Amino acid sequence: MKSDRIVIELSALHVERDAVILDRIDWQVRRGENWAILGANGSGKTSMLRALTGYLPPTSGQISVLGETYGRFDWRVLRERIGLVSSSVHQMMDDNESAVRAVISGRYAQIGYWGGVKPRDRRDGLAILRRVEAITLRDRPWRHLSQGERQRVLIGRALMAAPKLLILDEPCAGLDPVARERFLQFLTRLARRRSAPTMVLVTHHVEEIVALFSHVIILKSGSVLAAGPRARVLNSRNLSIAFDAPVRLANKRGRYSLTVRPASELVM
Numbered sequence: 001m002k003s004d005r006i007v008i009e010l011s012a013l014h015v016e017r018d019a020v021i022l023d024r025i026d027w028q029v030r031r032g033e034n035w036a037i038l039g040a041n042g043s044g045k046t047s048m049l050r051a052l053t054g055y056l057p058p059t060s061g062q063i064s065v066l067g068e069t070y071g072r073f074d075w076r077v078l079r080e081r082i083g084l085v086s087s088s089v090h091q092m093m094d095d096n097e098s099a100v101r102a103v104i105s106g107r108y109a110q111i112g113y114w115g116g117v118k119p120r121d122r123r124d125g126l127a128i129l130r131r132v133e134a135i136t137l138r139d140r141p142w143r144h145l146s147q148g149e150r151q152r153v154l155i156g157r158a159l160m161a162a163p164k165l166l167i168l169d170e171p172c173a174g175l176d177p178v179a180r181e182r183f184l185q186f187l188t189r190l191a192r193r194r195s196a197p198t199m200v201l202v203t204h205h206v207e208e209i210v211a212l213f214s215h216v217i218i219l220k221s222g223s224v225l226a227a228g229p230r231a232r233v234l235n236s237r238n239l240s241i242a243f244d245a246p247v248r249l250a251n252k253r254g255r256y257s258l259t260v261r262p263a264s265e266l267v268m
Contacts, residue, residue: 004031004067005030005031005032006028006029006030006031006064006067007029007030007031007033007065007066007164007165007198008027008028008029008052008064008065008165008200009027009028009029009062009063009064009065010025010026010027010028010048010051010052010061010062010063010064011026011061011062011064012024012025012026012060012061012062013025013026013027013048013051013058013061013062013063014058014059014060014061015047015051015056015057015058015059015222016059020222021044021047021056021222022044022047022048022051022058022222022223023221023222023223024061024223025048025061025222025223025224026224027217027224027227029198029200029215031198032214033198033214033215034191034198034199034200034201034212034213034214034215035199035200035201035213035214035215035216035217036200036201036202036203036208036209036213036215036216036217036230037049037200037201037202037203037216037217037219038203038204038206038209038216038217038218038219038242039204039218039219039220039225039242040204040220040242040243040244041204042221043204043219043220043221043222043242044219044220044221044222044223045202045204045219046169046202047222048219049167049169049202051063052065052167053075053079053082053084053167054070054075054076054078054079057070058070065078065082065165066078066081066082066164066165079109080109080161081161081163081164081165082163082164082165082166082167083106083155083158083159083161083163083165083166083167083197084158084166084167084169085151085154085155085158085166085167085168085169085171086167086169086170087169087170087173089111089154089157090150090154092111093111093142093150094111094142095141095142095143096141096142096143097141097142098138098139098140098141098142099129099134099137099138099139099140099142099145099149099153099156100122100125100126100129100138100139101117101125102142102153102154102156102157103125103128103129103153103156103157103160104117104121104122104124104125104160105157105160106156106157106158106159106160106161107121107124107160107161109161124160125138125156125160126138128156128159128160129153129156131156131159131190131193132152132153132155132156132159132186132190133152133186133189134149134152134153134156137149137152137153146179147174147175147179148175148179148180148182148183151171151172151175151183152183152186155168155171155190159197163197164197164198165197165198165200166197166198166199166200167199167200167202168187168199168200168201168202169202170202170203170204171183171201172184172203172205172208180207180208184208184210187199187210187212188210188211188212191212192212199212199213201213206234206239206249206256206257206258207255207256207257207258209230209234209256210254210255211254213230214229214230215227215228215229215230215233216228216229216230216233216234217233218233218238218239218242219242220241220242225238225241225242226238234249234251234256235249236248236249239258245260246260246261246262247259247260247261248260248261
């Protein structure tokens with residue numbers, strides 16, 4: 001019997017169509033850990049996310065999420081236990097839907113909530129908006145929300161189903177620097193809550209890997225370049241290999257930044 005502390009386990013995950021997409025990936029996420037998936041465009045981040053959520057069936061290997069194994073359990077049911085914040089959900093939202101109705105729709109896995117709102121659903125939806133620090137937005141239509149406000153509402157929507165796993169697929173895309181920092185600070189506060197789910201952040205920006213993300217997996221060309229505790233994995237050498245460029249990683253008071261070194265410099 002698998003340990004109930006294991007949230008995600010990939011064993012020799014291999015996905016091949018006309019070419020190799022993911023190449024024998026081993027990865028394990030335990031409760032109490034929050035991970036960042038880092039890599040250049042085309043490294044396999046999105047493909048791994050699709051495999052985790054059951055939209056990209058493996059050619060071989062095994063996928064286990066929240067104690068269930070792909071092929072032995074209905075992944076449509078499992079998705080109800082996984083919170084997903086992604087651009088695909090963002091783009092499907094109805095411009096006229098209020099923030100509270102958008103949050104409530106997460107309980108029923110709907111895009112565009114229809115029908116009357118039950119008192120219990122509204123009460124719970126408002127409680128979630130308070131939790132994501134967006135209660136003042138409750139009646140504001142989607143079209144009038146800023147990008148940062150929309151991301152908070154989408155996280156609230158994901159949390160409405162009380163997920164054990166929250167996947168954040170490039171949630172800072174489109175945010176200006178100030179909005180990005182405020183959003184990352186909000187994520188940090190959310191992660192400190194006792195009821196917070198395990199978080200997995202998908203990104204290609206090291207600046208977004210704040211202290212709440214205890215572990216990092218770096219992908220390159222569909223393979224794992226490095227994986228483990230953040231302090232061990234994030235370094236100039238690994239990132240230079242990942243991005244095919246000589247880069248220098250700086251860490252100032254727990255925040256990372258990346259600069260591209262002159263091409264004449266050798267990667268140490």
